[in-house]
Amino acid sequence: MDDASPKATMKVESSWETFLSSTFVSEYEARVEPFTGSFVEEMLQPFMDPASSVVAADEDCSKKKQPQLLLDVGCGSGSVTVFASEAGFRVSATDISPAMVDRVRQRHTEMYGQEGGSSNSNMCLEAVAVDGQELLPSWTDRFDYAVGAFSVIFFPDVAKGLREIHRCITPSTGRMVISAWGNAEETPAFQVFPDALRSVAPELPHKHSTPKRITGSPSILTKLLEEAGFVDVHIEGPITRTLHVASKEAFYNRFALTSPNTIATISKLSPDGVVALKRKVMELAEERGGGYEDGSIQIPSKAYFAYGTKPSSA
Helix, strand or coil, X not given: CCCCCHHHHCCCCCHHHHHHCHHHHHHHHHHCHHHHHHHHHHHHHHHCCCCCCCCCCCCCHHHCCCCCEXXXXXXXXXXXXXXXXXXXXXXEEEECCHHHHHHHHHHHHHHHCCCCCCCCCCCCEEEEECCCCCXXXXXXXXXXXXXXXXXXXXXXXXXXXXXXXXHHEXXXXXXXXXXXXXXXXXXXHHCHXXXXXXXXCCCCCCCXXXXXXXXXXXXXXXXXXXXXXXXXXXXXXXXEEEEEECCHHHHHHHHHCCCHHHHHHHCCCCHHHHHHHHHHHHHHXXXXXXXXXXXXXXXXXXXXXXXXXXXXXX
C-alpha cells in the first residue's frame, strides 16, 4: 500500500460514515488485521480438539451429523472467520458494519469458490450485519463456540454483549473466548497517538480521540465473565505480539486511517494542526519503536484471552 496516496490525508466528518465505507474496510484489513490476526490461532487453540466433530476443510458440511458451530462476534474484516473456516468450523460471522460483513462474505467466496461452485462454498458461512449487543433471537442455545477478537471490549455495553454471547452458546458445553488489550503500560503502541494529540492539540477533548474499551486485566475480565453467567472462567496472558510497520509514516497511517474516532478527531484540526500531529506521531513512534536499519517501527503490546463456559442450568 502506498502511504503517500491521497487517502493518507483524507478528512472525514462522520466517524460512523467512515466505519461503513468500503475504503475504511480495505484500510483496516491491510493495516490492522495483520497485527490483531496474529493472536487468532493461539486464542482458538483450546477449541481445536482433534477428537471433536470439526469438519475437514474439504468436506461438505451437510455430511457431518454434528458440525461445530462457531459464532464470530464483531468479525471485522474476517481474521477469525477465515482461520476458523479453514480449520473446518461452520461459522456465523457478525459485525455492526455491513461493509465488514460484505468483505467477510467476499473472502469466504475467494476461499471456496463462487456460490454453487463448491460443495461447501456458502453452506459453511452465515454472515449477518447485526449489533453484537443484540444478536438474533433465533440463535439462543445454538453455538458450540463464540469468539470476540478485540471486538466485545469496544462495545458501549460490554456486559450486554457478553450476556448475548452467553444466550447464544449451548448450555453445559458451549464455550467462549474474548481477547482484550492490556493496560496503558502493556500497550505502548496504542499510546503514541493519544500522547501526540495531547502534545499538539491540548485544547481538544481527548476522551473521544481514541476508541473507548475495557482494560484487559485478569481481575476485570474474570468479573465481567462471571457476572454474565459464565463458569470455569480462566484468563490466559499476557500474550505479547509486536506491532511491526514499515515506516514512521506507515505507523501514523495505521491509526489515522483505521480508527473512526481518531479520524473524526483529526477532522477537527486545521491543516497545520494535522501536519503537526503527523510529525509528532512519527517522532514518538521513532523514539519508542525505531532504530532499525530498515526504517521500520516495532513496538510490542500485550493482550489477554478470557475463556468461559455456559453452565447447564443457564
